[in-house]
Amino acid sequence: MPIKSFELNSLDAKRFTKLGERVPQLRVDQNTAITSITALSDREATMEFRFVVNYVGVGVIKLEGKLVWDGEAKAIASQWSEKHTLPNEVFGPVLATAYANCMPATVTIARDIGLPPPLPPPPMAGRPATSAPGKGKDHHSSMEVG
DSSP: OEEEEEEOOOOOOOEEEEETTSSSSSOEEEEEEEEEEEESSEEEEEEEEEEEEEEETTTEEEEEEEEEEEESHHHHHHHHHHHOOOOHHHHHHHHHHHHHHHHHHHHHHHHHOOOOOOOOOOOOOSSSOOOOTTOOTTTTTTOOOO
């Protein structure tokens, strides 16, 4: 695995609405960004990142941290300093590691400050996916496609 270590060093969470206040249409955006890359040696680079879950108009959770990449560190740091880009074979594992480590933390933080988890709810077994009250559909109908 090209990622040698991972650590969180900052978290900030805010809810802008009152506890229990219903929001008619909640949009949850997630964004992961590399903020800096520093070569430690020919093979190791430190990558700092920011992971943000934005509950648009309702709240925000921000995590910051760093990880150590094991690979062509000097070339990656050089490319980052010139173009602020990473090759896909580097960005993919970095993004996956940040997501896998940050998402459980944001779920817990969201619960603690009264926000819904930033994950889509699982499908409910035995419940029609699109039936709505008053539509004249029975409870055993198939999903409607529009």
